[in-house]
Amino acid sequence: MKNNANVCERLRYYVMKKATIKDIASELNISPSSVSRALSDGPGVSPSLKEAILNAAERLNYIPNSSAKSLKTMKTQTIGLIVSDIRNPFFLDFMSGIETVLFPRGYKFIVCDIGEDFEKERVYIKWLLEHGVEGILTSPSQGEDGRNNSKLYREAVRRNIPVVFYDRILEGMERISSVTLDNRQAILQGVLHLRDNGHEKLGIVLHKRGIYTIEERLRGFKEACNMLAIEVNEDWIIENAVDAERASLPLESVLKSDKRPDAIISTNQFLNEVIVATVRRMGLKIPDDLSIVGFDDHSMNELIDPPLTTIRQPVKDIGRIAATILLSEIDGTRGEKSKVVLKAELLQRKSVSKLI
Amino acid sequence: MKNNANVCERLRYYVMKKATIKDIASELNISPSSVSRALSDGPGVSPSLKEAILNAAERLNYIPNSSAKSLKTMKTQTIGLIVSDIRNPFFLDFMSGIETVLFPRGYKFIVCDIGEDFEKERVYIKWLLEHGVEGILTSPSQGEDGRNNSKLYREAVRRNIPVVFYDRILEGMERISSVTLDNRQAILQGVLHLRDNGHEKLGIVLHKRGIYTIEERLRGFKEACNMLAIEVNEDWIIENAVDAERASLPLESVLKSDKRPDAIISTNQFLNEVIVATVRRMGLKIPDDLSIVGFDDHSMNELIDPPLTTIRQPVKDIGRIAATILLSEIDGTRGEKSKVVLKAELLQRKSVSKLI
DNA sequence: TTGTACGCGTTATCAC
DNA sequence: GTGATAACGCGTACAA
Numbered sequence A, B: 001m002k003n004n005a006n007v008c009e010r011l012r013y014y015v016m017k018k019a020t021i022k023d024i025a026s027e028l029n030i031s032p033s034s035v036s037r038a039l040s041d042g043p044g045v046s047p048s049l050k051e052a053i054l055n056a057a058e059r060l061n062y063i064p065n066s067s068a069k070s071l072k073t074m075k076t077q078t079i080g081l082i083v084s085d086i087r088n089p090f091f092l093d094f095m096s097g098i099e100t101v102l103f104p105r106g107y108k109f110i111v112c113d114i115g116e117d118f119e120k121e122r123v124y125i126k127w128l129l130e131h132g133v134e135g136i137l138t139s140p141s142q143g144e145d146g147r148n149n150s151k152l153y154r155e156a157v158r159r160n161i162p163v164v165f166y167d168r169i170l171e172g173m174e175r176i177s178s179v180t181l182d183n184r185q186a187i188l189q190g191v192l193h194l195r196d197n198g199h200e201k202l203g204i205v206l207h208k209r210g211i212y213t214i215e216e217r218l219r220g221f222k223e224a225c226n227m228l229a230i231e232v233n234e235d236w237i238i239e240n241a242v243d244a245e246r247a248s249l250p251l252e253s254v255l256k257s258d259k260r261p262d263a264i265i266s267t268n269q270f271l272n273e274v275i276v277a278t279v280r281r282m283g284l285k286i287p288d289d290l291s292i293v294g295f296d297d298h299s300m301n302e303l304i305d306p307p308l309t310t311i312r313q314p315v316k317d318i319g320r321i322a323a324t325i326l327l328s329e330i331d332g333t334r335g336e337k338s339k340v341v342l343k344a345e346l347l348q349r350k351s352v353s354k355l356i
Numbered sequence C: 001t002t003g004t005a006c007g008c009g010t011t012a013t014c015a016c
Numbered sequence D: 001g002t003g004a005t006a007a008c009g010c011g012t013a014c015a016a
Helices: A002-015 A021-028 A032-039 A047-059 A066-073 A090-105 A118-131 A150-158 A183-196 A212-227 A244-256 A269-281 A315-331 B002-015 B021-028 B032-039 B047-059 B066-073 B090-105 B118-131 B150-158 B183-196 B212-227 B244-256 B269-281 B315-331
Strands: A078-083 A108-113 A135-138 A163-166 A177-181 A202-205 A263-265 A291-295 A310-312 A339-342 A345-347 B078-083 B108-113 B135-138 B163-166 B177-181 B202-205 B263-265 B291-295 B310-312 B339-342 B345-347
Touching: A021 A032, A021 A047, A032 A047, A066 B066, A078 A090, A078 A118, A090 A108, A090 A315, A090 B090, A090 B108, A108 A118, A108 B090, A118 A150, A135 A150, A135 A315, A150 A163, A163 A315, A177 A183, A177 A315, A183 A202, A183 A212, A183 A263, A183 A291, A183 A310, A183 A345, A202 A212, A202 A244, A202 A269, A244 A269, A269 A291, A315 A339, B021 B032, B021 B047, B032 B047, B078 B090, B078 B118, B090 B108, B090 B315, B108 B118, B118 B150, B135 B150, B135 B315, B150 B163, B163 B315, B177 B183, B177 B315, B183 B202, B183 B212, B183 B263, B183 B291, B183 B310, B183 B345, B202 B212, B202 B244, B202 B269, B244 B269, B269 B291, B315 B339
Parallel strands: A078 A108, A078 A135, A135 A163, A163 A177, A177 A339, A202 A263, A263 A291, A291 A310, B078 B108, B078 B135, B135 B163, B163 B177, B177 B339, B202 B263, B263 B291, B291 B310
Antiparallel strands: A108 B108, A310 A345, B310 B345
8 A cells, every 4th residue: 555655656756747735635635825825925724734745845856936926926036137258257256246145135146247238238138128037236338329218217117126236337327326436546546656765657448438437537537636636548448348459459569669658557357358368469668668557366376477466356345345235236125326336456567666 | 298108108117017918919910929939030921020020129129038948948047066076276177167058059157166075966966956957067066974865866867957977976866967087197197207217105095985986096105106116105195174274284294204105196276386385384495305296387387486296287278178078968868878088187297206 | 723715927728 | 801708827906
């Protein structure tokens, strides 16, 4: 008899793929609602019954169907994370930061790599909205012509899907929280450090123009130079260095010209690498022939030759704070929108020469 | 009159949050079925009606509810990606690789960072199953005692949720596809290169014992040494170097002993950095005092002092292939399970001295 | 404490 | 080509 039951059970185990609360209910000759109550341990179910239900659920390999749950409750315990370009080392610590906040709360995240393409971003936002994410963490991109996805983000907000910008913002969207770096102060620190060491012929290499972060860094650069009475040479401002080629080629030509800068400020980790590689390839010595101030601080900046003086942003904190804000907005416990601005710090290493 | 209609529309726009196919249907005085057919552009709906429906959908800011859709179809267009530790630079190119495969097919992915914790992995697998992912890409972890989540992965497979291992596998699960590196050959290349340069006192630093990849690399190391008649000194095998401290401390003591290796093989990017930093802190010169062969090849290995000779694995390919296999198993177009093994290549730079 | 009945938004199966 | 109806699995108001 027992054997027979075993056979039956194993048979059912293989035949019917997934157990539902109905299966548990009929197994125990009770109603599905009791099962539902027991599993979501709400009140109104006797301890003995509850235990029986939990046992049966275990035995039947019951796994809840969150699609059904979501359909009912409009909650998916999922958020969307839109990243500008996943190959940026920035996202290692950043994701680690948000994960530490999301996991304890039972939230998952969907990663959307838009590769700086705002059309792709559009597609991903739609997918996220369809999917029913409860919030979106995003570093928005822009088209060449300055177009962006503000309309779609507004649609999200209208649907009560909170959006939080990190790293970048979309100007004109004041009602969306953001966690950013004080980019001007960051660059100012770099410029100050260079000036203090006697450098006044300063160049800067920048990623795609139009992106908020980049514009801020450029503005910060010009402001700092003005403040310190350093002449800004527009030829030494290298823009739209979006890939290795578009960074190294212009940099090379600038460094070859007879009127050339004696220091270069980088504006992200990828550019750090390209700049160092380019300079080295040209046979120039760092920092004797050229001083360099890096940005973003991958752990390896310490190990390169020479150790790279770097403007470090608190990447993991950005992730943690952004995720925390998003969750509190999802909870609805936050009325005001937050605009958190974090400070960068300068890590002095060996890539800036002392001229004075 | 027109004005009035506008007001109505704007009112409805703000009052009713989300339009459903029913709203579109009643707007056009047709049935929801036709709307469904039109939107999923199936057959059986006249072109004129279809256009009207598409227009109305646009006008009402209709966004499909995939929870409802999933409930019906059991398809979520979502897969789960389980990563051992998201801070590993490995995952930059890896994720980029899988994204290029998933995006064109309309698939999203949920990232689950288990931080080498198999209990956390357990939780995440359950969440993924509940969520209704159509497949799982995973690099499984193990507990101290060798316990792992094979049971849960089997449950996924039983539910027709394909699982693909990448980087690591769980031994004894032959019916699951995998994309891995030929770890033995990889290490063999490193050992060969060292031997060719006259090094026969070889050490190796390894991450957590028990993990498939690590065991293979250790096996490969011993095999290679045996093959080349190099004596293996167990003291020079540093195991369980799971964080900076547990790598640098034992390494330091090994290097301080009077019987010390003259070359060290690293087994991941994180360890590359720790090893170089430790050696440098001890005041040893690379490669004169100690030769180093790195692993994994972050782009910055080229820039460190000295440029690091590295065993490079084709990370992006691993991602692409794993995602491709997973999708084909989801499609059900693949009967056989695939076991793809990729080869590493040795990038010779300057961190190995020539003794002969 | 427990059970009944309904609906969430969608697709699929029928009729017409 | 189109519309009515049922069902997917779950939560919940309400009745018992």
